[in-house]
Amino acid sequence: MKMNLIRAGFPGLCLMVSCLCFSACSSQNGAYADSEDCCVGNDTVYQVAQLHSLIQGYYDGVITVGELRKHGNIGLGTFQGVNGEMIVLDGTVYQAVSDGTVVLPPDSETVPFSNVTFFEEDASIELMNIGSMAELKDSLDAFVSSHGKNLFYTVRITGEFPYVKARSERAQKKPYIPLDEVMARDQIEFAFRNQRGTIVGMYFPGFMDKLNAAGWHFHFITEDRSKGGHVMDVSFDSAVAGIDVADEFRMIMPKDGDYQKMNLEKNVDEAIRVTETGSKD
Numbered sequence: 454m455k456m457n458l459i460r461a462g463f464p465g466l467c468l469m470v471s472c473l474c475f476s477a478c479s480s481q482n483g484a485y486a487d488s489e490d491c492c493v494g495n496d497t498v499y500q501v502a503q504l505h506s507l508i509q510g511y512y513d514g515v516i517t518v519g520e521l522r523k524h525g526n527i528g529l530g531t532f533q534g535v536n537g538e539m540i541v542l543d544g545t546v547y548q549a550v551s552d553g554t555v556v557l558p559p560d561s562e563t564v565p566f567s568n569v570t571f572f573e574e575d576a577s578i579e580l581m582n583i584g585s586m587a588e589l590k591d592s593l594d595a596f597v598s599s600h601g602k603n604l605f606y607t608v609r610i611t612g613e614f615p616y617v618k619a620r621s622e623r624a625q626k627k628p629y630i631p632l633d634e635v636m637a638r639d640q641i642e643f644a645f646r647n648q649r650g651t652i653v654g655m656y657f658p659g660f661m662d663k664l665n666a667a668g669w670h671f672h673f674i675t676e677d678r679s680k681g682g683h684v685m686d687v688s689f690d691s692a693v694a695g696i697d698v699a700d701e702f703r704m705i706m707p708k709d710g711d712y713q714k715m716n717l718e719k720n721v722d723e724a725i726r727v728t729e730t731g732s733k734d
């Protein structure tokens with residue numbers, strides 16, 4: 454495992470919000486350039502609800518896909534009823550459904566949990582000889598620890614991937630069951646071999662563990678945007694990781710009664726671990 458710094462603009466977090474806002478908002482769908490809601494700040498990570506509400510079974514949409522795209526052009530998440538894994542890349546929201554096939558959801562589709570940001574590359578590193586998910590995390594953690602573990606990081610890793618083990622899950626109907634039980638019953642795993650594509654990853658600091666999962670979370674999509682899912686394991690010889698560092702956070706919460714009744718202080722660490730890794734071990 455070896456990491457070479459190719460170029461790094463960090464720690465100069467970009468403060469040119471107004472000029473970058475213009476380009477970031479001109480998504481390929483081009484609908485948001487004059488929206489008042491557009492562009493809170495390009496170094497803002499936007500979150501829909503909490504991982505903790507999702508883990509406990511709050512799967513109703515909080516905002517639409519169309520609304521989500523106003524808050525970022527890269528990110529992760531899921532859809533109403535946990536109907537697959539969300540990959541947001543270059544302003545497009547992709548939905549990897551249960552068998553790993555990627556479809557384009559309509560803007561009216563809704564989102565119970567997601568994180569997005571506007572990607573602006575602060576650094577680029579080459580990742581080499583990555584043999585496992587643990588090695589990928591170690592490589593990226595080396596960057597995080599040298600630049601500040603208490604910030605938000607988004608990576609896009611593009612390259613040729615000999616092996617990606619991924620998963621998605623079948624959509625749920627009410628009454629919803631907790632997410633670890635969904636994964637035990639309805640998770641479907643698949644392996645991608647020798648695929649060009651992109652891994653989108655997001656890192657949350659340890660202090661975010663009441664709102665999200667601390668550490669890294671990765672989703673994969675093939676270069677032709679036909680297949681993808683939540684990454685469980687990966688290996689590759691060499692790939693370039695563009696890294697965006699963010700120092701602002703914004704979250705929207707559901708107002709409805711089901712959400713208000715939830716105990717979001719409950720410790721769900723084990724359920725998160727099982728959900729993220731797909732392993733009861």
Ligand SMILES: [Zn+2]
Nearest residue numbers: 538671672683
């Ligand atoms: Zn995921």
